[in-house]
Amino acid sequence: MADFDDASQKFLAWLQQSGAEISPKIKLEDLRHAQAGRGVIATQDIAEHEVLFRIPRSAILSVENSVLSNEIPAATFEMLGPWLSLILVMLYEYLNGDVSNWAPYFSVLPSEFNTLMFWSDDELAELQASAVVHKIGKESANEMFLEQLLPVIKEFAETFFAGDERAKQRAEEMRDERNVKLMHQMGSLIMAYAFDVEPAVTKKDVDEEGFAEEDEDEALPKGMVPLADMLNADADRNNARLFYEAQYLDMKALKPIRAGEEIFNDYGPLPRSDLLRRYGYITDNYTQYDVAEIPMDLVTDLATTAGILSESRLEYLDEHEILDSGYDITASSPFTLQESLSPELIILVETLLLSDEEFDRLKGKGKLPKPERMTSKGTEFVHKIVQTRIAQYATTLDEDVHTSKDEVPTLGEYSSSARRHAMAKAVRVGEKTLLGHAEELLAEMVTRDGGGSKRQREVDEDGDVEMGGTGKKQRA
Numbered sequence: 001m002a003d004f005d006d007a008s009q010k011f012l013a014w015l016q017q018s019g020a021e022i023s024p025k026i027k028l029e030d031l032r033h034a035q036a037g038r039g040v041i042a043t044q045d046i047a048e049h050e051v052l053f054r055i056p057r058s059a060i061l062s063v064e065n066s067v068l069s070n071e072i073p074a075a076t077f078e079m080l081g082p083w084l085s086l087i088l089v090m091l092y093e094y095l096n097g098d099v100s101n102w103a104p105y106f107s108v109l110p111s112e113f114n115t116l117m118f119w120s121d122d123e124l125a126e127l128q129a130s131a132v133v134h135k136i137g138k139e140s141a142n143e144m145f146l147e148q149l150l151p152v153i154k155e156f157a158e159t160f161f162a163g164d165e166r167a168k169q170r171a172e173e174m175r176d177e178r179n180v181k182l183m184h185q186m187g188s189l190i191m192a193y194a195f196d197v198e199p200a201v202t203k204k205d206v207d208e209e210g211f212a213e214e215d216e217d218e219a220l221p222k223g224m225v226p227l228a229d230m231l232n233a234d235a236d237r238n239n240a241r242l243f244y245e246a247q248y249l250d251m252k253a254l255k256p257i258r259a260g261e262e263i264f265n266d267y268g269p270l271p272r273s274d275l276l277r278r279y280g281y282i283t284d285n286y287t288q289y290d291v292a293e294i295p296m297d298l299v300t301d302l303a304t305t306a307g308i309l310s311e312s313r314l315e316y317l318d319e320h321e322i323l324d325s326g327y328d329i330t331a332s333s334p335f336t337l338q339e340s341l342s343p344e345l346i347i348l349v350e351t352l353l354l355s356d357e358e359f360d361r362l363k364g365k366g367k368l369p370k371p372e373r374m375t376s377k378g379t380e381f382v383h384k385i386v387q388t389r390i391a392q393y394a395t396t397l398d399e400d401v402h403t404s405k406d407e408v409p410t411l412g413e414y415s416s417s418a419r420r421h422a423m424a425k426a427v428r429v430g431e432k433t434l435l436g437h438a439e440e441l442l443a444e445m446v447t448r449d450g451g452g453s454k455r456q457r458e459v460d461e462d463g464d465v466e467m468g469g470t471g472k473k474q475r476a
């Protein structure tokens, strides 16, 4: 406890020496009792728009601010991209120990994570058929570390391990397991803590009317922003946001905050599966963003069995940006297929079910089946997909709900298997609930339509085929 608080105090003192201004109305709090590490709490009432703290850009742990950026050519950082570049800089600063400008900052950053990257196979098995299991990317990260990061460290060994006569050897040792683990640690910190830092001077082109052109594809540099990253998040309880000024980054209250309340950032409308993957925790408030994914492979497998898979149709759908690696069933309240079922999935299924004649006619006009009303065949097929998806989970929703407790234990070890199992179970229960709702409504539609192809495709005013079913997708 003393060490933890001591690290917090030293961190805050260092930050203030670095030019940060921190409102006396907030404090950095030990929230380990709630398994939430550190968090920021209001000690007095705070008004809307009030600045909670102001961090000078020079205190951000970023490529730009690290001495490495003077020693390693910009082209190398460009080649590595924002994520690997920041890992390189963080490794360098971390390995520099107390000599690093950011040493007091590193001492408040965690070295233990609950993100899926660090789960054992047994723990991951508790997620059962959740699509998130295939999105962890541990192997691809390992590959990037060894094939992209390591060569740079070796090339610039004398800089990276400046003053160490074993520099070359140490660079070689960076491929050792413990060092690769360190790279994962830095990568995980970036995933859960880093901000996409808007530059002080935007390089955006300005048109004749003075409007800046948005270049959404340009990846912003990533930076670790001390204190701003000590804010926890809990879905819609968000009450603060970081504003990027020329010299400073200001964390401001978005609404009045009462003394004693926690100050929350916004990590985005993430389904609990992704929250677990990126941040290693979940709360009930994120249930509203849950998603059950129907993998594309499942659709193609079932279409093959049904004898309706067609490469040329898939190509056509790809040209129209309908093909994806997976299709979401999202949460809605009350649950409706119109809100929750991916329209792209319906378009995909309906396209595969078209007769050659119908497909040629649509293709000739460059059109797609409309997802608004599904045909009975389409409904049956989507129903089959959902049933098959449900069967991919090792246990049923009923078994999950009735066999053990749902809540995430808040006592015991932070990264204990019991806690991870409970979080995994909450995620799979959430996904099965969505699949269950979809299955039930689709089954009703199939029964109503008699399971056959009673409701034929309709032809609209321009003679286009109109498909049956659902409405827009609301992806979080």
Ligand SMILES: C[S@@+](CC[C@H](N)C(=O)[O-])C[C@H]1O[C@@H](n2cnc3c(N)ncnc32)[C@H](O)[C@@H]1O
Residues within 6 Å of the ligand: 034, 035, 036, 037, 038, 039, 108, 109, 110, 192, 193, 229, 230, 231, 232, 233, 234, 278, 279, 280, 281, 283
């Ligand atoms: C940006 S950091 C926030 C500061 C962090 N609590 C710390 O002590 O370093 C994000 C991490 O905080 C934790 N976290 C954030 N919000 C949380 C919440 N509502 N409940 C539990 N843990 C939370 C998770 O471990 C997450 O990966």
